Amino acid sequence: MEIDLKLLERLLVNVEKPIRYVGGEWNAIKKDHDCVDVSVLLAFPDTYEIGMSHLGLRILYSILNKRNDVACERTFMPWIDMYKAMTDAGIPLYSLESRIPAGEFDIIGFSLQYELSYTNVLAMLDLADIPLFSTNRSESDPLVIAGGPCVYNPEPIADFMDAILIGEGEEAIEEIIDVCKEVKGKRLSRKEMLKEYAVIPGIYVPSFYKVHYYPGGNIKSIEPENSVAQYPVKKRAIKDLSQIHYPDDIIVPNTEIIHDRAVLEIFRGCTRGCRFCQAGMIYRPVRERQPNSIIGLAERLLDNTGYDEVSLMSLSSADYPYIYEVCKDLLDKYKNQGISISLPSLRVDSFSVELAKEVQRGKRTGLTFAPEAGTERLRNVINKGVTYDDLITAATHVFSEGWHSLKLYFMIGLPTETQDDVSGIVDMAMETLARGRSELKKAGIKKRPEITVSVGSFVPKAHTPFQWQPQMPREELIEKQVYLKKHLRARGLRLTWHDVNASFLEAVLSRGSRRLSRVIEYAYHQGCKFDSWDSELRFDKWMDGFQAADISPEFYGNTKWEYDRILPWDHINSGVSKEFLMREAEQALHGMFTPDCRLGQCPDCGVCKHLGILPKTTSKT
Amino acid sequence: MGPSRRIRYEYEAPVCIWRIRITKTGITKYMSHLDFIRTVERSARRAGLPLTLSGGFNPRPRMSFSPALPVGVSSHSEFVDLFLKESVDIDVASWKLNKSFPSGIRVIASRILSPNVSALSAVIEAASYRLALHAEVKIDPGSIAKAVTEILSEDSIEIVRTTPKGTRRINLRPLIYDIRTEPENLPLSVYSVVASGSSGNVRILDLADIILKFAGIRNNGVFMDITREGLYKFCNESLCLPW
Numbered sequence: 001m002e003i004d005l006k007l008l009e010r011l012l013v014n015v016e017k018p019i020r021y022v023g024g025e026w027n028a029i030k031k032d033h034d035c036v037d038v039s040v041l042l043a044f045p046d047t048y049e050i051g052m053s054h055l056g057l058r059i060l061y062s063i064l065n066k067r068n069d070v071a072c073e074r075t076f077m078p079w080i081d082m083y084k085a086m087t088d089a090g091i092p093l094y095s096l097e098s099r100i101p102a103g104e105f106d107i108i109g110f111s112l113q114y115e116l117s118y119t120n121v122l123a124m125l126d127l128a129d130i131p132l133f134s135t136n137r138s139e140s141d142p143l144v145i146a147g148g149p150c151v152y153n154p155e156p157i158a159d160f161m162d163a164i165l166i167g168e169g170e171e172a173i174e175e176i177i178d179v180c181k182e183v184k185g186k187r188l189s190r191k192e193m194l195k196e197y198a199v200i201p202g203i204y205v206p207s208f209y210k211v212h213y214y215p216g217g218n219i220k221s222i223e224p225e226n227s228v229a230q231y232p233v234k235k236r237a238i239k240d241l242s243q244i245h246y247p248d249d250i251i252v253p254n255t256e257i258i259h260d261r262a263v264l265e266i267f268r269g270c271t272r273g274c275r276f277c278q279a280g281m282i283y284r285p286v287r288e289r290q291p292n293s294i295i296g297l298a299e300r301l302l303d304n305t306g307y308d309e310v311s312l313m314s315l316s317s318a319d320y321p322y323i324y325e326v327c328k329d330l331l332d333k334y335k336n337q338g339i340s341i342s343l344p345s346l347r348v349d350s351f352s353v354e355l356a357k358e359v360q361r362g363k364r365t366g367l368t369f370a371p372e373a374g375t376e377r378l379r380n381v382i383n384k385g386v387t388y389d390d391l392i393t394a395a396t397h398v399f400s401e402g403w404h405s406l407k408l409y410f411m412i413g414l415p416t417e418t419q420d421d422v423s424g425i426v427d428m429a430m431e432t433l434a435r436g437r438s439e440l441k442k443a444g445i446k447k448r449p450e451i452t453v454s455v456g457s458f459v460p461k462a463h464t465p466f467q468w469q470p471q472m473p474r475e476e477l478i479e480k481q482v483y484l485k486k487h488l489r490a491r492g493l494r495l496t497w498h499d500v501n502a503s504f505l506e507a508v509l510s511r512g513s514r515r516l517s518r519v520i521e522y523a524y525h526q527g528c529k530f531d532s533w534d535s536e537l538r539f540d541k542w543m544d545g546f547q548a549a550d551i552s553p554e555f556y557g558n559t560k561w562e563y564d565r566i567l568p569w570d571h572i573n574s575g576v577s578k579e580f581l582m583r584e585a586e587q588a589l590h591g592m593f594t595p596d597c598r599l600g601q602c603p604d605c606g607v608c609k610h611l612g613i614l615p616k617t618t619s620k621t
Numbered sequence: 622m623g624p625s626r627r628i629r630y631e632y633e634a635p636v637c638i639w640r641i642r643i644t645k646t647g648i649t650k651y652m653s654h655l656d657f658i659r660t661v662e663r664s665a666r667r668a669g670l671p672l673t674l675s676g677g678f679n680p681r682p683r684m685s686f687s688p689a690l691p692v693g694v695s696s697h698s699e700f701v702d703l704f705l706k707e708s709v710d711i712d713v714a715s716w717k718l719n720k721s722f723p724s725g726i727r728v729i730a731s732r733i734l735s736p737n738v739s740a741l742s743a744v745i746e747a748a749s750y751r752l753a754l755h756a757e758v759k760i761d762p763g764s765i766a767k768a769v770t771e772i773l774s775e776d777s778i779e780i781v782r783t784t785p786k787g788t789r790r791i792n793l794r795p796l797i798y799d800i801r802t803e804p805e806n807l808p809l810s811v812y813s814v815v816a817s818g819s820s821g822n823v824r825i826l827d828l829a830d831i832i833l834k835f836a837g838i839r840n841n842g843v844f845m846d847i848t849r850e851g852l853y854k855f856c857n858e859s860l861c862l863p864w
Contacts (some may be wrong), residue, residue, distance in 0.1 A: 006755075012651065013693055019656060023650040026723045252663055254649070254723065255656045306663030306721070336630075338680040364678065541837070 003091060003099040014509040016282055019255045019276055020048035021082060023096030025075075026252040027304065029061075031071040040064055040072045041095055043104040043236040045112070045120035046532070048076040048190065052251070053259035055313065058146065061168055062247030073097040073105075077120045078127075080529065080536070094130040102128035104178055107143045109173075110161075112150035115509035116502060116532035120525040121146075125160070133523060134162045136205055139185060139190055142601040143197070143585045151204075152235075152282050153462035153569040156509050156516040158206035162190075163197050166204055166572055167235030168268075170244045175200045191336070198228040202236035205229060209571065211514050217555060218515060219566040232573040235282070237614050241268060241289050252307065261309035262340060266294055266326075268316035271597045271605075271615070274372070275383045275588050276414065278461035280313055281581075282574045284607040285615040286598065298330055302339060311342045318343070319598075320350045321618055327359050348386045350582055355398040366452075367398055370409040373417075376425025380591040381416050383584070384551040387435040389430065395432045399439035405450040406525035408432065412480045413458040413472035415588065422480050426487045429453045448545055452494045457482060457503040460508050462572040465584035471507040474500045475556075501539040505531065507557040514567040516556075519545040577606030634675030635683065635704035638734045639670075639714065640741075640864065645696040646848075647725030660723065661686075661701055667721040668793050670714060673704045687741050687852050687863075688748075688817055691826055696849035697729070698748075699862060708733060732864045744863045747798060748817035749851040750825050752832065753810040760838060762809040766802045768835035769811060773800060780827055793831070796823045814860070817852065825849070849853035 012018035023030075033039055042061060044051030051057060064072035073095035078086060086092070088290070093102040100126070102108055110121050122132055131137050132145065137144070146157065147165040154164045165172050176413070179200060183193050191207075198205040208229035212220040224231045238244050250262065267288040270280045289297075297309050317323060327341055341359040346352040349368045356367055371386050373379045379386055392410075398406055410425045427450060436449025457477050460469045477500045489496045509516065522545035523531075523538075530536035546553045560569070563582055570578075580603070587594055594603050598617060608614050626816035645657060652660060662682055665672055674680035683704035704846055715728040722728075734761075754760060772778065778794040803810045811832060815823035829845055853860035 017653075018692065019648070019651040019653070022651055024648040024723060024725065026667075252660075253653055254660060256659065303667070306665075306667035308663075308666065336674070338630075338674050340684065 001101070002621070003101065003106075005099070006059040007089070007188055008099070010093065011089055011091070011620050015081045015085060016079060016254060016416060018518065019080065019094070020076070023099075024304075025248050025254050028097055028251050029065045030063070033071055033098065033100065033530055036071045037184070038071075038107065038177050039105045040070060040098075040107045040109060041102055042072060043075050043102070043108050043110045043121075043124055045077050045110060045117040045124060046530075047079055048253075049255070049257040051076045051111070052253050053110060053147050054113065055263050055265060056169065058247050058250050058263070059245075060109070060173055061251070062249065063170060063245050065174060066176070066245065067177065069181065071098075073100070075102060075124070077124055077530070083123065083127065083529070088282055093124055093428060098101055101132055102158075103142060105481065107145060107176070110144070110146040110148075112146050112148040112157070115150055115156070115506050116537075118509065118520050119185050119524045121157065121160065122520065123529050126524075128550050130497045133159055135159075137162065137190060139187075139193075143193075145176070149282060152278065152572055152574055153510060154204060154206065154569040154572065155211075156512040156520060158514050160195060160520075161206060161518040164204045164206065165236065166202050166233050166574075168238050168503070169236070170238055172200060172202050172236045174322070176203075195226070197226050198230070199287040201230070201232070202233065204572070206514075210413045211568075213515075217513070217515065217551070219568060222565065222571045232571050234573040234610065235575055237575065237611050237613055238268070238287065240555055240616055241265070241287050242293055243501045243584060248297055249304045252305045253395055259311065260307075261306040261311050262298070262305050263311050263313050264301060265289070265314060266312045266316045266317060266320050266323075269615075270319070272316065272319075272385070273584070273594050273596060273603070275381070275465040275584055276372075276411070276458060276461070277331065278464050279322045281463050281605075283315065284576060284609075285613055287613075288320060288426070288618050290618060291326050294326050295329055299333075309342055311344060313344060316345050316347060318347045318349075324355060324358065327355065331359065331361065336578045341514040347388050348394050350394055350397050353394055353401065361492050364403060366407055367403060368407040368409060369394060371428060372409065372411050374410065374421045374426075374428060377591055378414060378417060378421045380423070381588045382414055383513075383588070383594055385593060385595075389602055391428060392435060396439055396484070397436045399436045399449060400443055402443060402445060404436070404440060404445065404447040405452070407434065407452040407454060408434070409454050409456070411458050413594055415458070415466060415469045415479050417472075422483055423487075425453070425455070425484065429488055429493065431489065436492070448492045450492050450494070452496065453484075453488055453498045454493065456482065456551050457498055457500060459503055459507045459510055461571075462567070462569045463576060463581070465581045465588060467567065467581065468563060468565075468585060469510070470558045470560045473502065473558050474504050477503070478531060492577040499534050499537065502532065502534065502537055504537070505537075505542060508553045511556045511568065513556075515549065515551055518549045519551060520526055522548055536572075561607070573610065575607035575610040577610070580605045626706055627651070629678055630674060630676050630680040633672045633673040633706055635706060635736045637708050638736055639703045639705055639706050639711070639731060639732050639783075640737060641701050641703065641715070641718070641728050641731040642862070643699050643701060643722075644727045644729060645690065645699050645725065647695075649723065649725035650693055650695040653692055654686070657690075657699075658686060660726070664718060664721040664723070664726070665703060668714075668717040670703060670709070670718065671705050671707045673706045682803070684743055687745055688822075690849060691824070692848060694825060696845045698849055699770065699849045700852055702734075704736065726762050730862075734748060734807055734864070741863065745852050746816065746818045746820070747814055747853045747860055748825075748849055748853050749812065749814045749853070750828070751803075751812050751848045752804055752812055752825075752829055752849050753806060753846045753848070754808050755846065760808070760836070762802075762804065764836040764838070765811065765832065766804070768832050769800055769802050771835050772797065772831065775811075777813075778831060780831070793827065796821050797828070813851075
């Protein structure tokens with residue numbers, strides 16, 4: 001039953017930004033649930049502003065609502081004040097469109113974008129009055145599923161999910177709906193029902209697998225328990241983006257969200273092969289959209305939303321062969337209409353600066369470069385093909401073109417890192433600042449350069465060449481942060497860093513096994529929510545949880561694992577072979593660079609072979 | 622080449638101002654003023670109105686808005702000036718804009734004005750509000766009626782207003798032009814006309830607090846539905862709409 005708006009309004013007057021909880025946005029779709037066969041609730045375990053900025057949610061929302069037999073709605077994690085108000089008033093988690101309690105939907109799909117949102121998943125299930133553990137759910141509960149990059153190691157949240165989709169959802173979600181329609185009338189037991197879903201390619205039903213451990217916690221084996229359980233579970237991937245619906249009628253929020261602009265995915269995947277980067281492995285192969293299709297989509301997006309900015313999104317937008325032409329075309333077309341283009345994730349090179357110059361003709365936002373590491377040696381280890389000269393040349397270019405602020409992104413705690421590498425960060429930042437001063441002066445600009453150095457901590461991720469590598473102990477990471485704080489002191493220089501406790505938890509959950517579900521549950525029951533928010537993280541409660549479950553977090557976070565060890569995610573196949581990852585791990589230790597396959601040489605990562613999909617590029621000839 | 626390549630947009634002179642009176646009701650009452658501005662801007666762009674752009678490096682559609690409403694207060698009377706580069710048929714333009722607004726925002730009246738008219742912020746001098754008690758609230762309507770009578774009989778009602786510049790005491794009484802109960806609305810509503818603008822301003826939430834205080838009710842914020850009913854200028858001692 002729909003939640004009475006009057007009842008809700010009594011809560012809304014007392015919470016921050018109530019507009020987040022009432023829906024009613026432009027392009028939102030509200031259907032009569034009595035007139036559809038299946039209702040789906042897309043649940044994002046973070047605030048409205050973050051969740052609405054996520055492209056995957058928008059794509060699935062659009063695909064599902066295009067079907068006449070489906071009503072797809074949204075829900076987000078209510079902020080602390082609203083969560084408490086709802087709990088106190090007995091109002092369950094509800095959908096924004098129809099204000100229907102989450103528990104009344106047929107399917108709830110969680111988007112798992114980062115590990116530190118896991119307690120929010122539990123909080124949302126709890127607020128929806130749905131049992132946290134899959135095994136405790138009854139026939140009347142919704143099917144609780146999950147997807148997103150985190151599920152490439154699904155184990156820590158496996159016990160909370162009825163089913164998990166590995167890989168891209170555009171096609172699989174329709175198959176899930178079809179199965180749902182079929183099983184609805186059949187009065188099957190929960191287990192029988194899950195068997196129907198388990199045969200959909202890419203679907204992992206955790207309860208159908210048994211994990212056996214050695215004493216001490218090492219995994220002995222992961223075995224499917226019945227004949228319908230896939231082994232391994234191979235990720236789903238779209239062959240050709242042009243064959244798949246892309247939303248040109250995205251919701252325009254009634255309040256400012258993090259990425260408040262029209263979003264257009266120009267290609268998917270990246271094969272630059274940075275060895276720490278999970279996105280660069282799991283989204284392979286590269287599949288590009290055609291330039292004229294991009295132009296057409298951009299026009300429809302702008303017309304349908306009224307946004308004045310379109311973001312040409314991908315993992316490395318300057319890599320798109322026709323990026324310059326596409327930007328120029330769009331800018332010429334929208335000249336004098338106050339429309340701008342944004343390009344996330346630029347490379348460290350002069351082409352990117354020229355490109356930024358073109359797209360930021362009027363409004364200028366700052367630029368970000370990510371050299372990631374401080375020395376040539378370490379950049380070879382991580383396969384980041386950027387030299388010192390590349391950065392200094394590009395930065396010089398940036399300032400001579402009149403920008404005065406630049407952000408540099410680095411990581412500490414990378415495998416093989418030494419003090420030289422950390423000092424290298426200081427050298428690069430200082431030289432960039434010096435170039436900034438001289439170039440701005442030369443150009444006659446009276447502004448001081450502003451350099452923001454953002455330093456993250458390395459987190460080993462599943463399905464990357466560094467998956468066997470430990471995260472550096474927190475004390476050492478702190479030492480490095482202290483060193484940087486001491487040496488990166490200059491006028492115009494700003495240093496930001498990540499909380500090492502949060503990075504540590506992220507590492508533990510990234511490489512965690514199923515045993516961690518008890519720890520997540522414990523942390524949630526101790527009040528942990530919004531762990532990715534520095535202001536909300538209750539690290540001590542998490543540590544209590546590890547102790548209570550007799551699990552050493554260092555075993556998952558800070559231990560180097562041998563190649564022959566069974567990994568918690570060994571039954572999940574990203575298409576990229578373990579042999580390739582091992583080879584890359586070895587290449588890394590020898591500082592050997594592996595070029596991007598788009599340049600012609602196939603490093604045999606295995607993805608094309610395993611998935612039967614070829615890279616789709618619009619290469620210029 | 623060099624920084625000179627950066628384009629500074631010329632300011633476009635409007636041929637007319639389309640002044641619209643719009644509602645902000647339903648869930649849109651929860652939009653902040655900034656949210657509301659962004660929404661009207663995007664709706665106008667979706668409607669394809671011939672908006673002029675401000676000049677500068679980051680040109681924006683030129684619009685100006687009547688004084689901000691607090692979050693949670695509805696309105697039947699928000700005014701917006703849209704600076705247009707060509708005149709429009711107001712019936713057609715209203716229809717287009719209404720099709721592009723999210724539900725809750727609607728054009729209810731409009732006029733084409735000369736681009737030289739005084740700005741909305743300079744024109745508006747008064748606002749009227751209706752404060753309706755929630756039906757389920759158990760309050761004696763008599764206590765509200767008594768509060769209203771007492772407010773009228775006071776010479777001075779001081780409040781402390783905190784601004785970034787510090788705190789100061791203001792006498793609101795002379796800025797309350799009219800206040801009366803409407804027993805015909807169940808259970809009860811209060812209608813009030815107050816000063817609104819640069820030469821004197823009553824914040825409606827302050828007035829709501831004052832009413833509850835005089836009625837001896839502790840305000841926990843859930844007692845009233847507040848709606849801005851009108852915005853006015855003075856024409857020979859009487860109120861008229863800011864056309």
